[in-house]
Structure formats: structure tokens, C-alpha cells
Amino acid sequence: MSRIGKKPVSLPSGVNAQISDGIIEVKGPKGVLSMPTVPDIAYVIEGNEIRVNPANDTKRARAFWGMQRTLVSNLVVGVSDGFTKVLEITGVGYRASVQGKILKLQLGYSHDVNYDIPEGITIKTPDQTTVEITGSDRQKVGQVAAEVRRWRKPEPYKGKGIKYRGEFIFRKEGKKK
Template sequence: MSRIGYKEIDLPSGVEISQDGNVVTVKGPKGTLSREISPLIKMTIDGNVVKFDRDADTNKLKMLHGTTRANVNNMVEGVVDGYKKVLKLVGVGYRAQLKGNKLILTVGYSNPVEMDKPEDVEINVPDNTTIELSSINKEHLGNFAAEVRAVRSPEPYKGKGIRYENEHIIRKEGKTGK
């Protein structure tokens, strides 16, 4: 039984949700998001409450049930509040800068790494070692943050690299010399 799938989504004021076939569209104060959902999951809208139901109890449908509800809930939260991720650059000489639509990372390679900014992700670089990413789409934000982190992921010996703001890196002990 999917406990998450059977939870109702209460729509805040100012949020409109509509369904056209298998495409769900959510409009809110920060923007509009659309997503295609599985035709096996039935979505019903009763005023300010959205409910999800499934036809059968197979394992695949149980998984789709909870996932669909979570995705639509993330869309609702995104158009109301938005999402934000903060990345920190740790290391001597590591820095980030924003030039036009490109994020330029200098992280110890012979050449700086240039990354194109996705359309729906806002990038802010308040100082050389901090990157703030924000978006209404949680999935796109998480994917882009993971791509930026993968440029130089934190290493366990000195902790150098690009990490999320509250990420804890498990440190290893180096070689012990005699």
C-alpha cells in the first residue's frame, strides 16, 4: 500500500491545477509547471483538494502511485515557494563567477570549466566560493546542482571540492609515516 499516494494535496490560495489527458499543469504566483503523468493513475480535483487513485494493486502501480503524487506535490510547492540549493567551493584558488549565461568554475584544472545556465534555473554568485541556485522545478534544480558538484566532487582526505552547503564529508586519515 502506498501511504504517500493516498495523501491528499491541499492547494494553497492562488494556485490553479488542471488536467488535460495525461498532462497536469500547475499555475501559481511564481510561474507555471507542466508534467505528463501515467495514464494508469487517476487524478481527481475537488475544489482545493487533489486526490490520486490507482486501478490495481501491482507493485509497479503502487510505485507509480506514490511517485506521481510526490511529483505533483513538488510542482505545487515549486510554484508557491520555489526551491533553492547552495553550493560551496572549498579549496585554495577555487572560485566561481557568472558571465552572461555561463557559470565559470576555476577548481584546480588547467582550464576553467564553463557550464551553460539552464532556462529555468537562476544562478547567483554572492562571493567567489558560494553558488546559489534557485528554481520552481525541483527536478531540474537538483540535476543542475548535481552536474555542478560533479565537476569537482569533494575528496575525503582534505575535503577540497564543490559541496552542498550542509553536506558532511566523511574524512579519511592519510598515510601514517614512520
């Protein structure tokens, strides 16, 4: 029995869900998100909640149960509240700024790094060393954050680079004389 799968996903006010042709679609104030359903899982919309249950007693159905409930929950949270990832830039001369639909990063290379902001994603830079990535699709927000971070991962000796807020960078001691 999946502990996560047993919990119903509640629909906040202003959020509607419907299932048709093997696709679950959730509409809310931040947009519309959809995902394909899995045949081994039964999705039931009752009033203001969605229940996710295994359709049969196979190992595959039990394995997909909790994950599918979490994916449905991510759709509901995405269209109602949205998701945010915050990146922090550490290093002398390292900075970021947004110019139109381009994130401009100065990361110690001989050239600036220009990252095109994809559709459905909003990037803000409250200051030069903080990048806030916001959107309704959790997977897309995480993917964009990972792509930006990939330009200069934090290194363990001086701690320079781009890291997630709250991420711990294990620091190493340098070479001894």
C-alpha cells in the same frame, strides 16, 4: 496502502491545476509546470486540493501511487515557492562567479570552467565560495547542481572540492611516516 499517496496535495492561493489530454498542468506565480499522467492512477481536483488514487487494484498502480503524488506535490511547490540547492566550494584558489548567463568556476585546473546556465534556472554567488541554484522544476535544479558538482567532487583527504550544503564528507587520515 501508501502513506504518502493517501495525503491530498493542497493548492495554495494563487495556484491553479487542471487535467486535460493525459497531462496535469499547474499554474502559479513562478510559472507553469506540467507532467504526463499515468493511466493506472486517478487524479481528482476537488476545490483547493488534488487527490491521487490508484485507478485499479494492480501491483503497478500501487507501486506508482506514492511516487505520482510526490511528483504532483513537486509541481505545486515549484510554481508557488520554487526549489533551491546550495553548493559550497572548498579549496585554496577555488572560486565561482556569475557573468551574464555563464557560471565561471576556478577549480585548480589550468583553465576556467564555464558552465552555461540553462533556461528556467537562476544561479547566484553571494560570495566566491557559495553557489545558489534556484528554479521551479525540482529535477532540473538537482540536475544542474549535480553537473556543477561533477567538475570537482570533494575528496576525502583534504576535503577540497564542491559539496552540497549540509553534506558530510568522510575524512581519511593521510599516509603515515
